[in-house]
Each structure stands twice: as C-alpha cells, then as structure tokens.
Amino acid sequence: MATLEIRDLHVTVEADNSTKEILKGVDLTVKQGETHAIMGPNGSGKSTLAYSLAGHPKYTITGGTVTLDGEDVLEMSVDERARAGLFLAMQYPVEVPGVSVSNFLRTSATAIRGEAPKLRTWVKEVKEAMERLNMDPSFAERNVNEGFSGGEKKRHEILQLELLKPKVAILDETDSGLDVDALRVVSEGVNRVRETGEVGTLLITHYTRILRYIKPDHVHVFSAGRIVESGGAELADKLEEEGYEGYTKGGASE
Amino acid sequence: MAEAQNSPTLESARAGGPLPVGSTTAGSIAVAAESTVATRMSAPPSFDVTDFPVPHGREEEWRFTPLERLRGLHDGTAVATGEGVKVDVQAPEGVTVETVGRDDARLGKAGTPVDRVAAQAYSAFEKAGVVTVPKETVLTEPIRIAVHGEGGVAFGHQVIELGAFAEAVVVIDHTGDAVLAGNVEYILGDGAKLTVVSVQDWDEKAVHVAQHNALVGRDASFRSVVVTFGGDVVRLHPRVSYAGTGGEAELFGLYFTDAGQHQEHRLLVDHNTPHCKSNVAYKGALQGDDAHAVWIGDVLIEAKAEGTDTYEMNRNLVLTDGARVDSVPNLEIETGEIVGAGHASATGRFDDEQLFYLMARGIPEHEARRLVVRGFFAELVQQIGVADIEERLIAKIEEELEASVA
Numbered sequence: 059m060a061t062l063e064i065r066d067l068h069v070t071v072e073a074d075n076s077t078k079e080i081l082k083g084v085d086l087t088v089k090q091g092e093t094h095a096i097m098g099p100n101g102s103g104k105s106t107l108a109y110s111l112a113g114h115p116k117y118t119i120t121g122g123t124v125t126l127d128g129e130d131v132l133e134m135s136v137d138e139r140a141r142a143g144l145f146l147a148m149q150y151p152v153e154v155p156g157v158s159v160s161n162f163l164r165t166s167a168t169a170i171r172g173e174a175p176k177l178r179t180w181v182k183e184v185k186e187a188m189e190r191l192n193m194d195p196s197f198a199e200r201n202v203n204e205g206f207s208g209g210e211k212k213r214h215e216i217l218q219l220e221l222l223k224p225k226v227a228i229l230d231e232t233d234s235g236l237d238v239d240a241l242r243v244v245s246e247g248v249n250r251v252r253e254t255g256e257v258g259t260l261l262i263t264h265y266t267r268i269l270r271y272i273k274p275d276h277v278h279v280f281s282a283g284r285i286v287e288s289g290g291a292e293l294a295d296k297l298e299e300e301g302y303e304g305y306t307k308g309g310a311s312e
Numbered sequence: 313m314a315e316a317q318n319s320p321t322l323e324s325a326r327a328g329g330p331l332p333v334g335s336t337t338a339g340s341i342a343v344a345a346e347s348t349v350a351t352r353m354s355a356p357p358s359f360d361v362t363d364f365p366v367p368h369g370r371e372e373e374w375r376f377t378p379l380e381r382l383r384g385l386h387d388g389t390a391v392a393t394g395e396g397v398k399v400d401v402q403a404p405e406g407v408t409v410e411t412v413g414r415d416d417a418r419l420g421k422a423g424t425p426v427d428r429v430a431a432q433a434y435s436a437f438e439k440a441g442v443v444t445v446p447k448e449t450v451l452t453e454p455i456r457i458a459v460h461g462e463g464g465v466a467f468g469h470q471v472i473e474l475g476a477f478a479e480a481v482v483v484i485d486h487t488g489d490a491v492l493a494g495n496v497e498y499i500l501g502d503g504a505k506l507t508v509v510s511v512q513d514w515d516e517k518a519v520h521v522a523q524h525n526a527l528v529g530r531d532a533s534f535r536s537v538v539v540t541f542g543g544d545v546v547r548l549h550p551r552v553s554y555a556g557t558g559g560e561a562e563l564f565g566l567y568f569t570d571a572g573q574h575q576e577h578r579l580l581v582d583h584n585t586p587h588c589k590s591n592v593a594y595k596g597a598l599q600g601d602d603a604h605a606v607w608i609g610d611v612l613i614e615a616k617a618e619g620t621d622t623y624e625m626n627r628n629l630v631l632t633d634g635a636r637v638d639s640v641p642n643l644e645i646e647t648g649e650i651v652g653a654g655h656a657s658a659t660g661r662f663d664d665e666q667l668f669y670l671m672a673r674g675i676p677e678h679e680a681r682r683l684v685v686r687g688f689f690a691e692l693v694q695q696i697g698v699a700d701i702e703e704r705l706i707a708k709i710e711e712e713l714e715a716s717v718a
C-alpha cells in the first residue's frame with residue numbers, strides 16, 4: 059500500500075534578498091485510499107507544502123524527510139516524482155504555448171505509464187474522461203491552459219488526475235474560483251478517482267464548501283507553516299463555524 | 313506565455329494614423345502619403361555596388377546586423393575565391409537549366425538590389441543560373457538546387473522563371489561552409505504557381521546574405537517557405553511585387569536561432585497592383601547566449617493597389633535567457649480601398665513555470681522543451697499545404713531539436 063510520509067519538513071524561499079522560512083516542521087502521513095483535508099488561512103503555507111512535495115525549484119528544503127513507499131522523494135527530480143506516483147493539481151495551472159492538450163496528455167501518459175498508450179483506446183479514454191468532466195471536445199486541440207477560464211483550468215487538472223492515476227494526489231485549492239456546478243463536476247471527478255481506493259488524496263483548501271462533496275477521513279488545520287490540529291471530518295464543521303481565528307492569533311503573521 | 317500581441321484592423325489604422333503597437337519591440341502602421349519604406353533606405357535601389365556607401369551600422373537597414381561578422385561582404389573586402397560554393401541543379405524533364413553570362417537579358421527583371429551587399433553580389437557574380445519551366449508545364453517532381461559551401465567566398469545569381477500556367481516546386485538547400493552573397497529571382501508568368509523552399513542548413517561558421525525578388529504575374533500564386541537553422545550570420549531579404557492583378561503571395565518562415573547565431577529575415581511585400589493578396593507568417597525559436605533573431609516585415613499598399621488583402625504575422629519563442637529578438641512589423645497604407653490589412657507580432661518565453669508544469673506531469677526536461685518547440689512550429693508547418701514538404705520540415709525540426717535542445 060502506497061504511503062507518503064512527511065517528517066518535520068522545513069522549507070524556505072528567497073524573497074527580497076532574504077531567506078524566509080515558510081514551512082516550520084510539517085508532519086503528515088497519507089496512505090493509499092485515504093483522504094486528508096488540509097485547511098488553513100491565506101499565506102499559511104499550504105501551496106508551499108504542495109509545491110515542495112512536487113519539487114518546485116523555488117522552494118528550498120532545509121530539513122526533514124519525505125518518502126513515498128520508503129523512497130526518498132526529495133532526492134528525485136520533478137519528473138521522477140511524477141513518475142513515482144505523485145500528482146499535484148495546481149492552484150494556478152500554467153499556460154504552455156504551442157502545446158495542444160491532446161499532445162500534452164499523451165506525452166504525459168506515455169511518460170507516467172512507461173509506454174505510449176495504444177492510440178485507439180487512448181482516444182476513447184480521453185474522450186470519455188472529458189465528457190464526464192463536461193469538457194467540450196474542442197479543448198483537446200487548444201493549447202494547454204491558454205485562454206482557459208479559471209474553472210476550465212481546474213477541470214483540465216482533474217482530467218489529468220483521472221488519466222494519470224497517481225498513488226498520491228495533492229489538490230491545491232482545486233475548489234477555488236469554481237461556481238457550484240463546476241465544483242460538483244470537479245468533485246465528482248475526484249471522487250471517481252478516490253473510489254478506486256488506489257489513491258491517497260491530500261486536499262488543500264481554504265473553504266469547507268468542497269468538503270460537502272468530498273468527504274475527508276482526516277482534517278488538518280494548517281497555520282503559520284505547520285499543522286496545528288488534526289481530527290476527523292467534524293473538525294471541518296468546527297472551522298466552518300469558528301473560522302481560523304482561534305489558530306492564527308499571535309501565530310500566523312510573524 | 314507573457315505575450316504581447318497586436319493585430320490592428322484597417323479601421324483603427326484609418327481612424328488613428330500611426331498606432332503604437334504593443335509588441336515586444338517596435339512596430340507601426342502608418343497611413344503614409346509617401347512610402348517611408350523607400351525613404352529610410354540609405355540609397356535608392358541599384359545594380360551597381362558603388363551607388364551604395366559602405367554601411368557603418370547605424371543605417372535603418374543595417375542597424376540590427378553585426379557588420380563585423382559579414383566577413384567583408386558589406387565593404388568590398390570579400391573577394392570571390394575559386395572554391396566558393398558548388399551548385400547542383402536537378403530538374404525533371406521539360407525544365408531548362410542554364411548557366412549564363414552577366415549580360416543575359418533575363419537577369420535582373422524581378423527586382424533591383426536594395427542594399428549594398430545585394431548590389432555587391434550583383435556587381436561581382438561571374439555566371440548566373442537560369443532555370444526555366446516552360447508555359448503550361450506542370451511538374452510533378454520538385455526541382456532541387458543544392459548549394460554546398462566549400463569554405464570560400466562566392467557571389468551568386470539565380471533566376472527561376474515559370475511560363476504562364478506552369479506549376480513547380482523548387483527546393484533550395486544550403487549546406488556546408490561559405491561566405492555567400494547572392495540574389496535570387498522568381499518570375500511567375502500569368503496563372504503560374506510556384507512553391508519555393510529555401511533551407512539554410514549551413515555549418516556554424518557560414519555567412520549568407522541574399523535578396524530574393526519575386527515578381528508575381530496576373531492570377532499567379534507564389535509561395536515561399538524559408539527555413540533557417542544554421543550559419544553564423546544569415547540575412548535574407550525576401551521581396552514580392554506583382555506584375556498583374558489577382559496575384560497571391562504566401563511567405564512562410566521558420567527559424568531556429570542557437571547560441572551566437574544571427575538570423576535576420578527582412579520581408580517586403582509591395583502591393584503595387586490592385587486586387588492582390590499576401591499572407592506572411594514567420595515563426596522562430598531561440599535559445600542560448602547571444603542568439604539573435606531579427607524579423608522585419610514591411611508591407612506597402614500603394615495608392616493604386618485597391619482591393620488589396622494582406623496579413624503578416626511573426627511569432628517568437630524564447631527558450632532560454634540571453635537570446636534576443638527584434639520583431640518589427642510595418643504596414644504602410646496609401647489607399648483605404650482595400651479588403652483587409654493587419655499584422656501581429658508576439659514574442660513569448662518558455663519559462664521555468666512552464667517547464668515545471670510539464671515535468672510535474674512526468675515529462676523529462678529535454679522532452680518538455682522539445683514538446684513546446686515542436687508544437688510551436690507545427691502550427692505553421694501545417695499551413696504549407698504540400699505534404700512531402702511538410703514531412704521533410706517536421707523531420708528537419710526533429711533533427712534540429714535532437715541536436716540542440718538537450
């Protein structure tokens with residue numbers, strides 16, 4: 059069973075000629091089949107955690123370990139991490155000029171699966187996955203994320219999640235910028251992947267709204283670069299009522 | 313992609329006069345009483361090199377070009393050597409291939425040299441090549457002209473003439489190492505159709521400066537595909553004018569500028585005849601320190617050229633730091649009685665965020681870069697519409713990617 063283990067993770071960024079510590083000792087274990095929600099106020103370091111796990115070059119790991127099934131993730135390059143089974147649905151997906159969605163998806167699937175998917179079954183697979191996410195077939199011929207609306211970008215991220223079938227999926231604010239319909243469609247996509255029981259999900263969010271569609275097994279409150287409280291789904295209800303104030307006072311904006 | 317784009321319509325050009333253009337470099341649409349394309353050249357067109365002063369680099373037409381790397385083509389110090397270039401012409405049956413002297417009456421009909429190097433080439437060549445496709449001859453095989461540099465200095469002149477309603481594809485390959493200046497003329501009779509693919513696949517030290525003049529007959533169509541990969545300095549000047557109404561010109565270009573290379577494409581479409589069309593689309597990818605691409609797109613719609621329909625576009629993809637693009641579209645309109653006129657220029661970067669995104673989907677770095685470049689060029693290649701040329705270009709791009717995008 060695939061397990062992502064994060065131990066005492068410390069991460070810094072370079073900003074204005076100074077080094078700023080963003081993550082200050084994160085501990086978290088995500089097992090295949092589990093869904094963990096990470097909730098926290100703006101600027102608490104949620105995206106930093108997501109990017110650091112995926113290997114974004116802007117973030118420097120200054121301490122701690124991350125392993126996937128015992129393998130040292132921090133030693134791997136960005137593409138190696140993806141091929142090892144990590145997937146990051148980004149808060150702000152990037153536009154890639156000149157590369158069509160269909161070409162991108164196929165190249166990516168080829169890299170992740172280790173061989174090119176058979177063309178006939180692949181075309182069908184993509185088409186059906188797009189239909190389930192209410193994506194117009196014309197998206198396949200557009201350039202990756204170029205001119206996509208916020209909601210379209212998020213659907214495109216979940217499309218990749220469905221096609222690439224990672225071991226651990228990190229979804230960074232996949233819910234933000236979505237209207238209710240889009241939120242439902244995207245959540246259904248995430249749930250389809252979860253129902254296979256083969257993915258561990260790390261759902262990063264600011265709002266509890268998405269948790270009505272995607273039921274987490276565990277909820278973690280993130281503040282000032284670390285997990286400050288963990289609990290079951292009921293913790294989300296508490297946050298819904300009380301907000302983050304109890305956690306941020308005197309902590310977050312140091 | 314941090315892209316600046318512009319495609320002003322004629323409406324805006326009419327209403328506002330000169331428009332600021334939001335491209336990464338300068339560009340303009342001018343509603344001019346008199347052509348500034350003509351007035352900004354440092355001397356009027358001439359076949360005689362002595363009519364042009366030696367450029368010092370600040371002239372409008374030379375300001376982007378590294379004169380010191382032209383190996384003397386611009387100042388008369390380059391002298392033809394015996395072993396300059398070897399030219400091999402293979403033509404299907406029905407085509408006449410000749411080598412003629414300087415006084416042959418068929419030379420110099422499509423256009424006149426507009427700068428010192430083109431005039432130098434015209435003043436210095438000894439023999440010219442003339443390839444003729446007789447009227448109503450429709451070729452099913454391309455004419456192939458292989459120009460191979462043998463390490464010397466050469467001045468060349470080539471004429472390709474199609475009689476009325478003739479149809480041909482010409483592929484000109486440039487390989488090897490040379491310092492070459494030349495003029496190429498394309499003369500299209502009424503209703504003729506010519507596709508020319510000029511591939512600059514030079515070795516890394518080569519210097520190649522050439523003016524291409526196309527004279528498009530009534531209802532004729534000319535399609536030029538310029539592909540520049542190699543060379544130290546390549547400066548090409550494709551120019552089109554029309555000999556009758558109903559002519560069409562499509563000018564496509566592709567360049568891949570590597571570290572240290574200077575690749576300059578200066579185009580001019582002179583709408584000097586009513587009811588003609590032109591479409592210009594050039595795309596370039598750059599990578600490495602001091603890779604420098606220059607694209608000048610001049611389109612002139614003369615007062616008499618009613619019913620003109622023209623569009624020009626240049627796009628650049630900068631893959632690494634240290635590369636530089638100068639892209640200057642320039643549309644001059646002397647009559648409002650036209651069908652359409654527009655231009656667009658955009659330079660985008662392939663940046664670390666894009667690379668991260670692709671790699672986060674399992675795609676290795678070198679593959680990610682290739683994916684982007686291949687996709688960028690594919691859009692253009694698909695417009696060419698000649699299947700075997702498209703295939704060859706894709707193969708060529710793959711080869712270039714293999715060699716340079718590591």
Ligand SMILES: Nc1ncnc2c1ncn2[C@@H]1O[C@H](COP(=O)(O)OP(=O)(O)OP(=O)(O)O)[C@@H](O)[C@H]1O
Nearest residue numbers: 071072073080099100101102103104105106116264
């Ligand atoms: N590349 C960077 N350069 C400088 N500062 C950064 C960088 N990335 C993150 N930070 C800073 O680190 C802190 C945490 O940012 P992060 O994006 O991880 O927060 P977040 O919890 O995802 O917030 P949000 O809810 O707004 O998405 C912020 O103060 C942010 O400004």
Ligand SMILES: [Mg+2]
Nearest residue numbers: 104105149231
């Ligand atoms: Mg965030």
